Amino acid sequence: MKQIKPYKEESPSSTINNIRSILLEIGIFVTEKFKQNGDFYSCRIEIANEGLEQYHIGTNGKGISLELAFASAYAEFMERLQNNVLIGNTYYFSKYYSKECPFNSFLNSIDGKIDFVYDPHEEIIELEEVVSQNEPQLSRHLFGANKDEIKAQLLTIMGSERLLCVPFYDVKGKKEVKLPIDFILQCTSSTGMCAGNTPEEALVQGFCEILERYAIREIYYSKLTPPTIPIEYFSEYSVYEKIKNLESNGLKVIIKDFSLGKKLPVIGVIVINPFTRKFNIKAGADPWPIVALERCLTELHQNFDGIRLMEKEDYGVYGKFNSDYVFLNLTRIMNNSTGQWPDNMFLEYPSYDFNGLDFSHGISNASDLMYIRNLITELGFQIYIRDVSFLGFPSYYIVVPSMSDDKRGLEDFRVFKDLFVNCSFLINHLSVLLDKDIMRLASIIEEYYGAFKEGFLNLEKISFYNTDEEIKNMSLDLLLSMLFYYIGQFEKSYFYMNEFLKEKSASKYLYFYACKDYISLRANAKDPSMISKYMELFYSKELAREVVEDMKNPHDVFNSYNLQSFFDCKECDITKFKYLEFHKILNVIRIKQKNISQINLSSVFE
Secondary structure, three states, rough: OOOOOOOOOOOOHHHHHHHHHHHOOOOOEEEEEEEEEEOOOEEEEEOOOOOOOOHHHHEEEOOOOHHHHHHHHHHHHHHHHHHHHHOOHHHEEEOOOOOHHHHHHHHHOOOOEEEOOOOOOEEEHHHHHHHHHHHHHHHHHOOOHHHHHHHHHHHHHHHOOEEEEEEEEEEEOEEEEEEEEEHHHHOOOOHHHHHHHHOHHHHHHHHHHHHHHHHHHHHHHHHHOEEEOOOOHHOOHHHHHHHHHHHHHOOOOEEEOOOOOOOOEEEEEEEOOOOOOOOEEEEOOOOOOHHHHHHHHHOOOOOOOOOOOOOOOOOOHHHHHHHHHHHHHHHHHHHHHHOOHHHHOOOOOOOOOOOOOOOOOOOOOOHHHHHHHHHHHHHOOOEEEEEOOOOOOOOOEEEEOOOOOOOOOHEEEHHHOOOOOHHHHHHHOOOHHOOHHHHHHHHHHHHHHHHOOOOOOOOHHHHOOOOOOOOOOOOHHHHHHHHHHHHOOOOHHHHHHHHHHOOOOOOOOOHHHHHHHHHHHHHHOOOOHHHHHHHHHOHHHHHHHHHHHHHOOOOOOOOOOOOOOOOOOOOOHHHHHHHHHHHHHHHHHHHHHOOOOOHHHHHHOO
16 A cells, blocks of 8 residues: 655755756746745745746745645746746737737837747647647537537637647647647646656646546536545555644544546545634545645645635525636636535535545556546547647646536636636726727626625736736726726716725725715716816815816826736837836747657657
8 A cells, every 4th residue: 555656756856956947047036935834835936037026927836845845836837837828928929919019119129029929830720720620629628519610619719710729749649739729728727737857747747637627627516425535544644644633723624535436536625614614625636545635735735824714605605606606616716725615515425435545556657647548538538738848847738628628618718708818908908998998898897796896806816917006906896987987987987986985984085085976976967167166165175176187087087097008008118017028038938949749749658
């Protein structure tokens, strides 16, 4: 029952120093911070080049030692960097973005444009040809759609008849194929991206993440009750003592079989604080059950401040979520463990039997890789892998259509596009939007108002490129009031201003109370002279005149805010946009980027 293979192929200090050397070569400087929480460590590394530290771009790590935690953070940093999802919107730095604006003028003046976004061999291909070449795979991503349905649905999701495609390795077909990368990323997000000291170590990690999230998704959507695993199965291992330490601090720890009855090597852990009514659930996957359980426990410490426990919703509340909320709630479970679970998760009688644990694996990463590959293919899934190890640290993107996806249907694609594509784009380009775009933004936020208010989403993450704290921390109600005021919908503007001011005292928010009165007067079609007199009656002349001046032209409502829409501003001081400094790093990366042939992955699976 003892594990034979080492936990990692290299010591964590070797991994850390190797990656630090790579980052030094491409001009990335990072800061580090860590925290110990009992038997576990959490850490974070962030890009800290001059001017870039304000964007807080980085990765978290966790582990049963400080070195393992930092090795985890650095490996994930390389995984995200080489998959081109760490530094956001590199498209704007590429040859594909040709809009006339100060951002492009500056890059063109220094020959700073990059030749490709993902791969030197990427290619823009007509949608018709993409579907013809990849119909079976795309059908799996699109819930069994036929060829004509795939074309229609891809056009709706991507909004274009020309798609950027990059090379992947088709494991079953043993050939290289070109897949529409931006669509695939919408299907899977970062699930399946991985890095490690060797190709086998990295790929085992990536497949395990896919299995883990597949199990979560199936349990979540099918409302399954996983069986409980007796803790005695782990009594010979140090992980047993770690669980006992958590229990000695008053926590309940329940180990669950997340195998789905399909022999998936996935374990779940429920942690409950019975004194605060708070809980959390984590899943971990590995061919060796001890590592799978350890991953559950280390994942609980992914948050830098230790174990994150949440208030338990009342029984029955989850069942009242609408379809959009159910999808968004799952994204919270996957991304930061802040989502609620269906009540079935906590019931007594399991949906499938617990048939023991298999301790026969864990001999080597090579044998574990073959075991997982065979398990996935026996379940009827196809595997596509993209080698992105161009900076020298083994990193990959594994795609298993329908298994690594996080969406149930076209409605989930619509929600994803509305919030994480359209809403994000519009907020980050607010200063250059037309009235119709402002209306569209207001409508999207209003449609998902409940999701925003309940913390499913927040403006700070969506307004990623804006470093102005006043914008990042703006109240959702205040933003909606301003958006509707901009387009002349004064009654809606008044409604949301009123929502913003609920439980706020007039003495502390007098300016906004004056704005509310002004909006109400405009909504009731009062003439300007009457509005001024009314305002000066209830407020000082100075404040009344300030508000009248600020509000008289609805299109000036955002003038007091630093919107920072630098990617396509018409007239702006582009040197103030520190994000522009990423062009130096991106150009060095493209110069150093090794030419990778995806067909070489065949040697890993021989």
